[in-house]
Amino acid sequence: MRAAMTILWDSFRLLQAKKLFWIALGISMLVALFYASIGFNEQGMTLFFGWKEFENPLLRQGQPEAAAFYVLLFTDVILKFWLAWIAVALALLSTASIFPDFIAEGSIGISLSKPVGRLRLFLLKYFGGLLFVALQVTVFTVIVFLALGWRTGEWNLTVFWAVPVVTFVFSLLYAVAVWIGVWTKSTLFALLGAFLMWGVALLGQWTESFLYQAAHLVPESGIEFDYRTGEQVEKDSVEKNSAAVSFHKTAKAVVTPLPKTRDCTTYLKRLIKMKERDSLLAGVTFDMLLSGSLPDPRMAGAMKRNDERHSFWYVFGTSAIFEAVVLSLAAWVFCRRDY
Amino acid sequence: MDGPAVEIEYLKKRYGSFEALAGVSLSVPRGSVFGLLGPNGAGKSTMIKSLLTIIRPTECRGRMLGRPIGDRATLGKVGYLPEHARFAEYLTGREVIAYSAGMTGVPVRETRGRVDRLLETVGMKAWGEKKLGTYSKGMRQRIGLAQALVNEPEIVFLDEPTDGVDPEGRIDIRKMIEGMKAEGRTVFVNSHLLGEVEQVADQVAILSHGKVIRSGSVAELTGTGKHFEIRTLGPVPPALRERLESAGIQVAGDRIGVPAKDAGEVQSVIDALRAAGIVIRELKESRQSLEELFLSAVQGARQEGGQP
Ligand SMILES: Nc1ncnc2c1ncn2[C@@H]1O[C@H](COP(=O)(O)OP(=O)(O)OP(=O)(O)O)[C@@H](O)[C@H]1O
Numbered sequence: 001m002r003a004a005m006t007i008l009w010d011s012f013r014l015l016q017a018k019k020l021f022w023i024a025l026g027i028s029m030l031v032a033l034f035y036a037s038i039g040f041n042e043q044g045m046t047l048f049f050g051w052k053e054f055e056n057p058l059l060r061q062g063q064p065e066a067a068a069f070y071v072l073l074f075t076d077v078i079l080k081f082w083l084a085w086i087a088v089a090l091a092l093l094s095t096a097s098i099f100p101d102f103i104a105e106g107s108i109g110i111s112l113s114k115p116v117g118r119l120r121l122f123l124l125k126y127f128g129g130l131l132f133v134a135l136q137v138t139v140f141t142v143i144v145f146l147a148l149g150w151r152t153g154e155w156n157l158t159v160f161w162a163v164p165v166v167t168f169v170f171s172l173l174y175a176v177a178v179w180i181g182v183w184t185k186s187t188l189f190a191l192l193g194a195f196l197m198w199g200v201a202l203l204g205q206w207t208e209s210f211l212y213q214a215a216h217l218v219p220e221s222g223i224e225f226d227y228r229t230g231e232q233v234e235k236d237s238v239e240k241n242s243a244a245v246s247f248h249k250t251a252k253a254v255v256t257p258l259p260k261t262r263d264c265t266t267y268l269k270r271l272i273k274m275k276e277r278d279s280l281l282a283g284v285t286f287d288m289l290l291s292g293s294l295p296d297p298r299m300a301g302a303m304k305r306n307d308e309r310h311s312f313w314y315v316f317g318t319s320a321i322f323e324a325v326v327l328s329l330a331a332w333v334f335c336r337r338d339y
Numbered sequence: 340m341d342g343p344a345v346e347i348e349y350l351k352k353r354y355g356s357f358e359a360l361a362g363v364s365l366s367v368p369r370g371s372v373f374g375l376l377g378p379n380g381a382g383k384s385t386m387i388k389s390l391l392t393i394i395r396p397t398e399c400r401g402r403m404l405g406r407p408i409g410d411r412a413t414l415g416k417v418g419y420l421p422e423h424a425r426f427a428e429y430l431t432g433r434e435v436i437a438y439s440a441g442m443t444g445v446p447v448r449e450t451r452g453r454v455d456r457l458l459e460t461v462g463m464k465a466w467g468e469k470k471l472g473t474y475s476k477g478m479r480q481r482i483g484l485a486q487a488l489v490n491e492p493e494i495v496f497l498d499e500p501t502d503g504v505d506p507e508g509r510i511d512i513r514k515m516i517e518g519m520k521a522e523g524r525t526v527f528v529n530s531h532l533l534g535e536v537e538q539v540a541d542q543v544a545i546l547s548h549g550k551v552i553r554s555g556s557v558a559e560l561t562g563t564g565k566h567f568e569i570r571t572l573g574p575v576p577p578a579l580r581e582r583l584e585s586a587g588i589q590v591a592g593d594r595i596g597v598p599a600k601d602a603g604e605v606q607s608v609i610d611a612l613r614a615a616g617i618v619i620r621e622l623k624e625s626r627q628s629l630e631e632l633f634l635s636a637v638q639g640a641r642q643e644g645g646q647p
């Protein structure tokens with residue numbers, strides 16, 4: 001226990017010493033504050049605590065859509081871009097060197113010559129690295145939680161799902177960085193490896209998502225798409241193209257072993273439960289709301305099915321297996337090697 | 340709690356096909372300062388790292404502090420200063436020492452007091468709150484020594500502790516090693532700085548190409564080459580010189596070297612010289628220095644083991 005606290009404390013000191021940690025935290029706070037500055041009045045939406053106004057027929061004070069929009073802004077824009085992209089990328093940049101530095105000649109000896117098992121040392125050091133993201137996202141989410149409560153009157157604790165989910169997404173990539181880091185002892189390779197894995201995983205998920213839209217979403221919305229002429233025709237019912245369906249099926253099978261970095265953050269939207277949004281705005285995208293239009297129910301239904309096409313197991317289970325495998329490889333290298 | 344601090348029966352380490360330690364055995368008495376000597380690449384660091392589980396020996400039989408080598412719990416009673424020690428630049432000297440304290444399970448409430456005392460001992464009291472990034476090499480080495488002692492270890496391993504330290508700092512480190520011994524700790528020092536080891540070590544072993552080629556107490560080892568030197572006024576006459584040389588005594592001009600364990604054996608030579616009317620102007624006992632012993636041992640081993 002004493003040793004575990006020592007290692008975690010050391011990880012914390014390491015983060016504190018990183019400039020990027022503070023920069024990321026600073027930007028994080030700005031983004032959260034910007035979010036908090038968005039409000040609604042009788043005409044529409046206001047920005048920067050009422051300084052700028054935008055007229056909008058739907059998004060007005062007191063309208064349930066406005067509250068739902070506010071939540072959607074968090075789950076569809078801020079989560080998707082800030083937390084899932086920039087925050088994770090910054091975290092990778094600043095944590096990739098943790099293991100290569102740790103196992104450097106002249107430094108690892110001190111830790112290994114202590115009565116703490118190698119596996120324990122490895123795992124504690126790994127979890128220490130996750131602190132980077134966990135702390136950032138926690139601070140961020142607290143501000144968002146307060147802003148949501150203040151603007152919509154709903155004190156929604158489910159937004160805190162962002163903390164474990166974003167940390168988990170980061171941990172998937174960090175595991176790869178750690179594995180390559182302990183293997184090559186090089187920060188550069190660790191970073192390259194993690195970003196490469198991220199790219200491959202994203203590509204896989206995009207492909208799956210795109211193929212799903214072609215095979216299911218488009219026909220379910222009542223749109224027939226002629227692939228030869230590129231023409232779109234709206235119909236009452238559209239047959240699904242069996243080739244497209246089986247394409248999607250294959251793609252999904254191929255993507256299954258990959259870490260679901262994107263799908264995990266998308267799933268957050270389902271974990272964060274909001275009464276208005278879930279009833280009123282099911283299947284409504286952010287762009288539709290901004291332009292002040294609502295989709296027809298059939299399309300909304302298809303969108304909702306699109307959003308919910310993956311099971312919890314598919315998104316988190318397969319990712320967790322990926323992480324367990326990569327982490328075991330890393331731990332194996334770490335425990336077996338001579339320093 | 341008796342018996343040697345470290346008793347290696349057989350230790351072998353191979354890196355791929357390269358044999359860094361070729362079945363070494365040695366024994367480190369409790370409470371002694373043990374010097375492990377050897378040229379670069381002899382396997383000194385490999386030996387220490389094997390004892391501390393930093394590398395995994397290919398084959399290892401032996402005991403440390405009464406427990407089999409590699410036992411985790413025993414490591415709580417061990418201190419270690421690595422070769423080219425690198426501590427995190429973002430920590431203060433105090434935090435570096437506290438890290439080792441935490442890792443060895445020193446209770447939180449005792450840590451502060453111990454760190455204060457150690458900072459004082461290693462002469463870094465004024466620097467305890469400063470970041471390591473601002474330290475000189477010698478200062479880091481002092482902090483390194485302090486962290487090796489924070490768990491009040493029974494045995495301390497120092498891998499080239501004076502590496503990169505100025506002469507004054509070396510004297511300080513030697514005094515610290517003597518201090519550790521006075522506190523009853525066993526000290527295991529790796530070095531190729533023989534003069535230093537000679538001053539502080541009780542026991543030494545010389546390692547070359549992964550083999551122990553000499554070991555024993557410093558007095559014993561340097562004693563094997565003990566001899567007496569007689570200097571005369573003017574050269575020794577050829578007749579007498581021949582007689583002496585046939586008895587295995589070296590004569591070079593006015594200098595006569597008599598291999599002998601004690602002064603008694605020299606008296607007959609003196610008598611012979613005096614009988615021939617030769618004036619003796621100097622008689623002194625001389626020992627082989629550790630350096631001479633080291634060089635002759637290492638060269639001897641190199642000639643013997645001519646194979647690659
Ligand atoms: N990880 C490793 N992989 C392969 N060979 C190694 C490894 N570590 C050490 N060696 C080799 O083992 C031999 C012994 O190395 P070691 O560091 O123990 O020598 P040393 O006696 O401490 O030398 P020095 O005085 O230079 O510190 C060297 O020839 C070295 O090249």
Ligand SMILES: [Mg+2]
Pocket residue numbers: 383384385422498
């Ligand atoms: Mg060495």
